[in-house]
Amino acid sequence: MTRLATTRTASIRTVAALAALGLLAIAPATAQEIPTYAPPPPMPADTSKLPTVVLMSMGGTIASRGDTRLNITNYGGGMPRVDPEDWVNDLPEIRGIANIILDDQRAPRDRPSGTETHEDCARVAKRLNELAADPKIDGFVVTHGTNTMAEVAWYMNLTVKTEKPIVFVGSQRPWTGLSGDGPRNLYDAVRVAASKEARGKGVLQCTNQFINTAREVDKTSAYRVDTFKGVDAGALGFADPDKVVFLREPVRRHTVNSEFAGLDFPELPKVEIAFSYREAPGYLIDAMVEQGVKGIIIEGVGAGGATSGTAGQGEAIKRAQAKGVIVVMTARTQGGRVQDTPRRREAKMVPGDNLLPEKARILLQLALTRTTDLAEIKRIFDEY
């Protein structure tokens, strides 16, 4: 983290120094690289009939600038951020789709990235619940960094009580990047949030023209623009050039039908994730228990397996359970369900279905605010 920041500062300094000496022909990128040869489409004569969409910023790469437009990996740092106003100025087309209300929920400027906490999530969920109650508002677009976007979207999917579309969006390349994916993603996200078809389908995620659900969506590639995929079950639809199309709707409980929706969770019980692999030791699980966790998610091998033997995870799981810790089994296979088998029932293990471990963690945290009863927690994992 520190090293990265230092490198970035150094490179910015070099760029600035070279520019000062007139040795550098490339101007630092300040605005989005949007072709200007085609004018924006005409605005509707009467914008009062357009839906109203809140464009909420939780930051992310989509709100970042690089020092040059070829910098698509080492951006942010000391560069000025992209404010919500910049998006609207750079992309006037979105005002032709909806009346846009800007809402800035970014972390303070002096806080390094990667420090987002549950406090931020709880604050945004509370804000979304408040705004969703406003009859003048029709939908929401929330920007977020792509690394943990799926988790945050899943939290909102469980805790925001509304049928209004909430669409998470981000980008793989900074706003200033050459062939940046941010502008198209943002434009499409506003179209989805403004569409009637998106209502009641739970929290959505839209990048690269695909519409995914918060439950199954996962980031699958570090840098490619086609990074977001639905685990097991695919996308719900597409934001295609002609229209927003939905071919599927999700079956599991969400938003208006969630028993956690509309509630404020300023704090959540501590739940951690233990990865499994050949020779994975039990002592990491013991350490989690010593730290006071209330639940542990095992990211198991195969269909949900942990290491056995005296030093293995299996024995440590039993020790944890003896202290009242709830253990959920998920799979590191990134697809396929962990099932409720007789052996697993005997081991008092909650099957995580096909939830990714980081999403099982959030569901268990919410479940533990209500109950520590194994049968009840299993029901929650079956229904969401």
Next chain:
Amino acid sequence: MPHTQRLLTLLLVLAAPVAVAAADLPKVMLFTTGGTIQSRASYRAKLHEYNDGPRVTPADILKDVPEASALAKIEVVEVSNIGSGGINTTLLLKLAKGLNAELAKPDVTGAVVTHGTGTLEETAYFLHLTVKSKKPVVVIGAMRPWSAISRDGPLNFYNAVRTAITPEAVGKGVLVLLNDTIHSARLVTKNNTYHVETFVAREIGPIGFADSDRVVFYRTPLTRHTADSEFDISSIDSLPQVDVVYGYQEASSAGVDALVADGAKGLVFADSSPEYRQAILRAQGTGVVIVQSDRKGSGRVLATDSVASRGVIASDNLNPQKARILLRLALTKTTQPRELQRIFNEY
């Protein structure tokens, strides 16, 4: 012999509770049409050209998978016992009408259809558009013959019966089930010549799984189908001829003219060629309807103004063989391009 007799007695005793409960079991109709799932090869390692063994009858399927009969009372309607390449309009209509007749009976819970995998997606989509019932219809096949080592047919059949009696499967349209994976009929397509994971729905994915603990659904399909479909085949004995034209560099238009001369009422283009432009105009001049599909395998063909101005129908993301099925049914209703485009937008 005494040992065998003891074993038989034991089996009868074990089977007794099943027999008693049989009256309460849900009823599932098994429609069989044939395919690899009903084929046997001359030796069990043979996974190709497996037409050298005796055909598998519906009774063979039930006998080899008694577990299915423990879940449901299974009654058989044999439509045919042939490969999927031989499934024609007569058999399609017979199958759809048979399903409609059986599913209308209150004591029938659902249906399973066996089919060759080659054109399975076409039959499944045809049923998706013509079966007038919310009850589950599960179309299955196999990639390995019934005689093969590690054959996939028996588990596909067992899983299909489980799915046909699953309440969550009601109202989800016609389903295709192989390799534990449940697909909706509209987008599912065969993606591999021999492997068991052949069926996929590109871009959009499956809608559920028949896992060993339970049958689980994650998605509901949103386009119109089955009980909500406007197509009625109850008094239809034939369907208009529609053919598919592939597109590639320098493709000749001779095939287009020949199909029109052969009596095609509609043509689905899997891609275009500069040579087609004049041939399409000639075809349209004789009243032939043109649908633009695509050979890429995923993504939508958009109904743009330019497409509409040429009187061409955009296939959305239906592949050419599925667009053909929909166009044949649509032509029983209308030849008006705008109305045909509405149908392609909704199904």
